[in-house]
Amino acid sequence: METTQRSTKTYQRFSVLHRLLHIIIIVNFTLLAITGFLLRFSNWDWAGFLVSLMGGAAAAGTLHRFSAVFLYVGILIHVCWLFYYKFALKGQWFGPASLVPKTKDFSDLYQNLRYVFGKGKPPMFDRFSYLQKVDYWAVMFGMQSMGITGLFMWFPEYFSTIFPGYWINVANHFHFHEAVLAVLYIGIVHMSDTHFLPEVFPIEKSIFNGKISEERFKQEHPEEWKRVNPVQE
């Protein structure tokens, strides 16, 4: 066992806005998944009962649409923040602290796979590891595709004036498959690569309280640490 005294110094990792957005996503994502799958798997014995608790199929549908709009408003707020903070204020999109994929991410993946098989050291991540970038872009792209296919099914009368009728059926398939992907990805991959890691199990608190300890900072984001604290190296 290590006997060195743990540093209690913490650093700010996430702003209030991002913590709030994360919570908005959690709540609405869960509501969307529950109401959506209760419709899709409504032949399940308890589905009718659970939907009746929500006030019937019409109310569950309204809840699903409300959560979808709420969640998408969150995404829009985030995009506005991107434009204001990253572009207008800082004037740069693709810095090392950004979530934009870089060639380093692919070499990190390769190095991580070597590490997994015991053939090397873990990669030195910057502010966001490639898995965290995948988590981000999965939600970002997922919300666009879920949003568009969802609108197709919400307003079939309008969309069938522009597109052939069978597109509504295609939207239905895509919406369901994407939903399964999202739930199985967030439920297993995001949980295990973020919240269930042995160091932080059962929850990674930094996305909720915004803070990261010095120890974890050095360990998980060494490249960023070097950039932020070059003197202490």
Added chain:
Amino acid sequence: MQTGSVNKQQKFTISLIGPILLAGFLCLSAAGGSLAWGTTAQAPQSSWFVDMNLFSTSAHGALKCEECHGPMVGMDKSHPDEKSPAFMKQDPKRTFDYGMCQKCHKKSYDRYQNGEHAKAMKKEKETGQVSKTGFAPTCGDCHSAHYSKSHVSRVETGKAMTETCGTCHPDQRDSYLANYHGKAAVNLAHEKAASCTDCHGAHESLSLKDNPQTLTTCQRCHPDATENFADIIIHDSALHADKKNETKQSGLTKVNILGFLSYVFIVLVLAFFYGHSFLLMLRKLHEKLRK
């Protein structure tokens, strides 16, 4: 010390709540089938004799037998004709004269005569052959003259329909139940969702292959629907694709291909990331336990 032990006791009780609730739910779900909300209308004991207890509570319960069955004598034979070799072997649904029904149900009877089922009946009589789907149905094949209840709710009727229509059209029933309309109406008891007859008509039983007719049907619930709206595929089973019009056939092929591709996509993505997460977790646990 004491407070600590009390807290432990409380924690123990709280931790028990979960399993107790779970056990309760399991018991309820096991008993669910036999409880009142799980049962459907009783079936009569015998198919030979009319169960008068059930008959008297049915929609026709106030009618006398003769009102539908006539004087029970025709062509110098009494009915049932005990001397006939076919006595008790004939299916009354095939021999009964359902013309009787129009005495009270004129509109339904006329609609039936103009509908697809009557056409199939005509064909059956001309060719002497029963179609692949089965006998062309008459009133009695869908309605139980002796046991059907009146004042059944819209949702209950819709549910019963999937069974009635599904007897001869099982694939259409399955694809309907896989569709939003079927899930909402049958599984979730949504009153506004369409059931079989809302689109196809109860007595006309339209195939809805022609788009102008289909569109008018859609517009009853979707007033803003335009031409392409009628190309949305409701019964998306490939089994009866040949009965659809050309637009829907080609649409269905594309839907299936694109649906398959998106399925392959999510399987590949999940397989990669599950493998990645699993291996990474193993390595991290390995290092943690070694420390």
